[in-house]
Structures are given as C-alpha cells and as structure tokens.
Amino acid sequence: MTPVEICRALLAGVVSAERLPELGDDEVRQEVQYRLSQAGCDLVYSRHFDSWTASFTRGAPEATVIDSPTALDSLDLAVLAVCWLHLRFLPAENSRLPVDDDALFAAEEPLEIPLEESEVAGSIPALSRTRVTISVGKLKRARFLLQREGKLSAGPMMDTIDEVRATEQARRLMLRHQRLARLQRQGEEQSAQATAPGGTDGAADAAD
Amino acid sequence: MAEEPGEPGKEPRADRLPEGWAPVLTVPEQFTPLPLVEQALPIVAMFAGLVGHGRLARYRVAMLRELAVLPRARLPIRAIHDSVPWMEQSSATRLVRDLRGAGLLAYDSRAETYQLTREARVVAAVCGALTTARVDYTRIIKILAATMRLADAMNAPAQVAYATFLSAIAILEFDYDELRRLLDDYSDESLLEAARMAESHVEDMRSLLDEQADMFARFHGDAQFLEHDQRAHHMIASLGRLAAEVISSLSMRAGMRMRGTLRVTREDLRGMTAQSDTDTLAALVSGSAQAPVFMPTPDTVAAFTALDGYLSRERRRPLPPPEPTDLRLDPTDAPEADPADSAARALEELVAAGDIGLHEWVVCGTWEGAVGRMIDAVEAWSRYGPGGDNSMLVELDAKRDLCHIGQREVGWFSLTMLRKPAGRSPRDAG
Numbered sequence: 001m002t003p004v005e006i007c008r009a010l011l012a013g014v015v016s017a018e019r020l021p022e023l024g025d026d027e028v029r030q031e032v033q034y035r036l037s038q039a040g041c042d043l044v045y046s047r048h049f050d051s052w053t054a055s056f057t058r059g060a061p062e063a064t065v066i067d068s069p070t071a072l073d074s075l076d077l078a079v080l081a082v083c084w085l086h087l088r089f090l091p092a093e094n095s096r097l098p099v100d101d102d103a104l105f106a107a108e109e110p111l112e113i114p115l116e117e118s119e120v121a122g123s124i125p126a127l128s129r130t131r132v133t134i135s136v137g138k139l140k141r142a143r144f145l146l147q148r149e150g151k152l153s154a155g156p157m158m159d160t161i162d163e164v165r166a167t168e169q170a171r172r173l174m175l176r177h178q179r180l181a182r183l184q185r186q187g188e189e190q191s192a193q194a195t196a197p198g199g200t201d202g203a204a205d206a207a208d
Numbered sequence: 209m210a211e212e213p214g215e216p217g218k219e220p221r222a223d224r225l226p227e228g229w230a231p232v233l234t235v236p237e238q239f240t241p242l243p244l245v246e247q248a249l250p251i252v253a254m255f256a257g258l259v260g261h262g263r264l265a266r267y268r269v270a271m272l273r274e275l276a277v278l279p280r281a282r283l284p285i286r287a288i289h290d291s292v293p294w295m296e297q298s299s300a301t302r303l304v305r306d307l308r309g310a311g312l313l314a315y316d317s318r319a320e321t322y323q324l325t326r327e328a329r330v331v332a333a334v335c336g337a338l339t340t341a342r343v344d345y346t347r348i349i350k351i352l353a354a355t356m357r358l359a360d361a362m363n364a365p366a367q368v369a370y371a372t373f374l375s376a377i378a379i380l381e382f383d384y385d386e387l388r389r390l391l392d393d394y395s396d397e398s399l400l401e402a403a404r405m406a407e408s409h410v411e412d413m414r415s416l417l418d419e420q421a422d423m424f425a426r427f428h429g430d431a432q433f434l435e436h437d438q439r440a441h442h443m444i445a446s447l448g449r450l451a452a453e454v455i456s457s458l459s460m461r462a463g464m465r466m467r468g469t470l471r472v473t474r475e476d477l478r479g480m481t482a483q484s485d486t487d488t489l490a491a492l493v494s495g496s497a498q499a500p501v502f503m504p505t506p507d508t509v510a511a512f513t514a515l516d517g518y519l520s521r522e523r524r525r526p527l528p529p530p531e532p533t534d535l536r537l538d539p540t541d542a543p544e545a546d547p548a549d550s551a552a553r554a555l556e557e558l559v560a561a562g563d564i565g566l567h568e569w570v571v572c573g574t575w576e577g578a579v580g581r582m583i584d585a586v587e588a589w590s591r592y593g594p595g596g597d598n599s600m601l602v603e604l605d606a607k608r609d610l611c612h613i614g615q616r617e618v619g620w621f622s623l624t625m626l627r628k629p630a631g632r633s634p635r636d637a638g
Contacts, residue, residue: 010501011501011502012502013502014500014502041501042498044500053500053501053502054500054501054502055498055499055500055501056498056499056500056501057498071499072497072499074486074487074490074494075486075490077489077490077493077494077497078486078487078489078490080490080493080497081481081489081490081491081492081493082481082489084492084493085477085481085492086474086477089472089477090472090474090477093472094472119478122478122482123477123478123481123482124481124482124486124489125482126485126486127486130513130514130516130517133510133513134510134513134514134517137509137510137513138510142499142500143500144497157497157500160496160497160498161493161496161497162495162496165495165496166492166493166496169491169492170492173480173484173488173492174472174476174477174480177476177479177480177483178476180483181479
C-alpha cells in the first residue's frame with residue numbers, strides 16, 4: 001500500500017500491524033506520520049494489540065467547543081481513568097512486587113482482570129449509574145474499552161495513554177489515600193482507647 | 209598498577225635488571241614470539257627514545273606533539289622555535305638534536321630544515337591518544353578494539369589482533385568472576401557499579417566482533433580460534449544476562465524503596481477513586497488520551513439509555529401555569545336579584561315537595577355554575593338559616609358520607625339533605 005492508502009486505512013479504523021507491514025519501514029512510517037500530522041492527527045500503535053490507527057493530535061482545542069460525537073468530556077475521561085487504574089495500573093503495580101526473595105526478577109506480563117460495569121460505577125459514586133453507562137458506551141465505541149461476555153477489558157486505544165506520567169500521578173494519589181486512611185485509623189484507635197475504661201490515663205500520658 | 213615515577217637524581221631501583229642480562233630460553237628463538245616483537249622494535253624503540261631518559265621525557269613528548277600539528281612538513285629551526293614559544297630557544301635547539309638522535313626528526317642539510325619521520329608521526333599520534341592520566345577500565349574493550357584497528361592499519365600480522373581478542377575475552381571473564389563475587393558479598397552499590405561496567409563491556413565486545421569480522425574470518429580454519437570465538441560468545445551471553453539480572457533486580461529494589469513498598473489492592477483503588485473528584489481522575493489520562501479519528505457505529509443501547517434519561521427528566525418537571533384568560537365583568541347599572549335570596553327561594557320550593565339532597569339543585573350545567581350555586585346555598589344558609597335570621601323554611605342536614613355524582617364535571621359531592629323544619633310556615637320572601 002502507498003502512504004496515502006495507509007492513511008485512509010488508519011483513518012477508517014484500527015488496523016492489525018500484520019496487514020500494514022509497510023509501516024515497519026522507517027521512511028514509510030515517517031511519510032505516513034507527516035501526512036497525518038498535516039490533518040491534525042497522530043499515528044498510534046497499540047502494543048498489546050499489535051495494531052495501528054490514527055488519533056487526534058494531542059493539544060487539540062477543548063472538546064467542549066467541538067460538536068463531535070467522539071469527543072470525550074471530563075466525565076468520560078474520569079471513567080476512562082478509573083478503567084485504566086483497574087485494568088492496567090493495578091496489575092502492573094502488583095507484578096513489580098517480588099514474588100520470591102530468591103528470584104532476581106519476575107518478568108511476566110501483568111495479568112489483566114476484566115471489570116464489571118457495576119464496579120466502575122461503584123468506583124465513582126459522584127456519577128450516576130446512567131452517566132457511567134453513557135461514558136462506558138463512548139469509550140467502547142472509541143476502542144478504549146472492549147466488552148466480552150459482559151465484562152470490560154482494555155482496548156487498543158488504551159495504549160495511547162502516557163503510562164509513565166499517569167502511573168506517577170496515580171501512585172501519588174494512592175499514597176495520599178493510604179496515608180489518610182492510616183491517620184484515620186490511628187485517630188479512631190486513639191479515641192477508642194481514650195473512651196475505654198482505664199484508657200484516659202494512657203491518653204493523658206500520651207499528651208504529656 | 210602504574211609504576212611510581214622515580215625521583216630526579218635518585219639511583220635506579222635495585223630490582224631493575226642490568227642491561228647486559230638476558231633470560232635463558234627453553235626453546236629456540238624462532239619458536240617464541242620474539243621474532244614478531246623484533247619487527248615492532250624500531251617503533252617501540254622510538255617510544256623508548258622519547259620516554260626512556262627520565263625527567264626529559266615530558267619535554268620531548270610535548271615538543272613532538274607541537275611539531276606534529278604544524279601545517280608545514282619541512283621546518284627550519286626558526287619555525288620550531290616559534291612553535292614552542294614557551295621554551296627558551298637554546299633549550300629547544302638541544303631537544304631537537306636529541307629527537308634527531310632518536311630517529312624521530314630527519315634533517316635535510318641542503319635546505320637546513322627538519323621534518324618528522326613517518327614513524328615519528330605515528331608515535332606522536334599514539335602519544336597524543338595516550339595523553340590521559342590513567343586507563344579508564346569502563347573503556348578497556350574500546351581501547352583494545354582501537355588497537356586492533358591500528359594494527360590492521362599498520363598492516364601488522366593477524367596474530368597481533370588475535371592476541372588482543374584473547375585479552376578482551378579475559379576481561380569479560382574477569383568481570384563475570386567479579387560479579388559473582390560481589391553477589392556473594394551482598395554489596396549492592398559495588399554490585400550495581402560492576403554490573404553496569406560489565407554491561408558496557410559486553411556491548412563493546414559485540415561491536416568489536418562486528419568490526420573485526422573480516423579479520424576473524426582469516427582464522428576460521430583454526431580449531432583453536434573457533435574455540436576462543438565460542439568462548440567469547442558464551443561470555444557475552446552469560447555476562448550480559450547476569451549483568452542485566454543484577455541491574456534489573458537492584459533497580460527494582462530501588463524502585464520499591466522509592467515507592468515506599470506501595471502495595472495496591474482493588475479495595476484500595478476503589479477507595480481512592482471514590483474519594484477523588486472527577487477532575488482529579490480525568491487529569492490522570494487527559495494529557496494523552498485522545499479520541500480516535502474513525503467514526504464508529506452508534507451504540508443503540510447507550511442512545512436509548514440517554515433518551516430514557518432525558519425523558520425521565522422531562523416528566524419530573526412541574527406542571528406549567530394555566531394560560532391567562534380575561535375575567536368576566538358584569539355590568540353594574542342593572543343589579544340582579546341577590547343570588548342568596550334566589551337560592552333560598554329555590555331550596556324552599558324544592559323542600560315543599562319533600563326531602564331532597566342539596567346536590568340535586570347544585571349539580572347542573574357547568575362546573576362553574578355548580579360552584580356558584582353551592583356558594584349561593586351556603587350564603588343563604590348563613591343569612592337565613594339558624595345562624596342568621598332563621599327565616600328560611602329549609603333545614604340543611606350535613607352527612608358524613610360522600611355522594612357519587614360522576615356527571616356535569618362533578619365527581620363526588622358531600623351529602624347534604626334538605627328538609628322542611630317542623631311547625632313552621634313558608635317565609636315571606638319579600
């Protein structure tokens with residue numbers, strides 16, 4: 001296929017890398033990237049699905065000013081973030097933990113556990129169930145998510161997320177959450193000790 | 209280890225061998241590397257000429273380097289003086305004579321000029337390349353590879369490159385042993401440093417094999433060489449894997465420390481997302497997640513879900529206020545009869561025929577008419593009933609029951625019976 005034909009295919013949908021062997025050539029890939037960039041698009045490769053497609057260039061105008069059925073608003077992105085946390089962040093974090101002290105390193109691919117939509121809705125109580133359903137529908141159409149046997153798993157567009165940056169931010173949020181939970185637990189324990197019989201002396205000692 | 213430089217004016221060390229001494233060989237000389245070395249001696253001797261006379265060596269090397277970079281090949285003594293302005297001219301002249309004596313400078317008596325010999329240019333270049341305080345061990349394979357290239361350029365025998373290759377393999381083997389030793393010592397910092405160095409050596413060795421592939425091809429008939437070649441590739445694989453394992457393991461441990469051994473469960477994750485606002489969550493992916501360009505098929509489930517949500521919102525809206533209408537205005541100049549009086553008369557007439565329900569008179573015509581008659585009946589009862597002047601010959605008996613009407617726009621009516629009061633004559637309406 002010529003670079004123009006490849007661009008047409010990429011703009012039409014997600015194409016398996018096997019069907020586009022031409023993109024393995026640096027010159028062809030650069031030509032395709034250049035042509036897509038002229039129309040405000042990026043060439044996107046999905047590592048997990050070994051496939052190519054085109055997405056809008058990052059830093060495009062705000063989605064709110066564009067009347068587009070595919071544009072993702074901040075609520076859609078919040079739902080996407082929750083799905084990414086469950087489907088990619090959680091398995092990746094846990095796969096980095098050493099399973100065995102004797103093993104130098106465990107180099108297995110993180111295992112993704114599919115999600116129920118109810119679990120997504122339960123993770124964002126700020127959004128109504130209907131709103132989560134609508135966002136999940138948009139994310140499925142945009143191939144950020146796939147649905148198999150009623151469960152959600154990561155789609156090829158999930159690979160476009162900048163995992164390094166997102167992982168760092170997620171770790172910060174998680175650490176803050178864990179610290180707050182720990183402080184809350186400690187506070188509850190202290191207040192329980194203070195109210196327990198004979199606990200006031202200990203509290204007084206601690207205050208001293 | 210570098211040998212300590214001797215102090216100026218000191219006697220040579222006692223352990224240095226006297227010049228007249230020669231080692232005893234166990235085999236004839238032609239079976240030793242000495243003939244090969246003999247070939248290299250003329251140039252090696254020039255190095256000796258440069259550095260072999262104690263404290264003057266650095267002046268000679270410095271002057272040779274200055275002369276090697278001059279743009280002219282033939283140099284009159286004045287040009288040489290100009291090229292080393294930092295040295296007194298008579299001293300420079302003496303050093304030039306010394307270099308000439310060592311075979312590094314040739315003198316043309318007719319033109320009265322000096323020029324560097326070919327060998328001297330190589331010596332100057334090598335001396336320039338060696339201008340460093342010590343050999344950096346991380347670059348040792350690179351240096352050996354460079355000497356192999358130099359040997360190739362000098363058209364040296366292939367055995368020289370072969371020997372250098374063996375030396376490079378020995379370095380990899382040393383690195384491997386060192387890594388194993390440090391692994392047993394549990395010394396993280398030294399281990400990581402050694403692993404990184406070993407990894408760089410492995411990479412350099414791969415480059416060396418690639419670069420010198422043509423040269424090694426000459427030895428492919430040599431079984432011993434093939435054995436060494438196999439040894440080199442084995443070391444590249446073993447050392448490379450071990451170094452990668454060590455680096456990965458130590459980096460992972462460092463990463464764990466940096467994260468404070470963060471362990472994430474699904475429950476934690478759910479708690480974190482539940483407590484975060486949607487903007488914070490969206491910020492995790494908003495920088496990079498961009499919608500694809502292709503237009504997917506619409507999701508009918510999502511569309512009808514959205515429609516249902518929209519319609520649900522519509523139903524919950526409060527009813528709109530009624531449309532404004534003009535009020536009916538009655539003329540004031542032709543007053544009608546008092547409706548309460550009319551009502552009293554009508555009720556008395558009804559009661560004269562027997563007991564009857566109030567609704568029989570009230571429910572008639574339109575809703576507005578019925579409401580008006582009800583008001584009139586109440587007004588008549590107030591004025592002319594027991595609460596008023598008690599002149600009305602009708603008694604209203606309000607029951608607790610409801611009477612079903614179902615017509616004339618009236619559904620139900622509170623049951624009220626009209627009776628004629630006992631022992632009273634009809635009142636005079638006038």
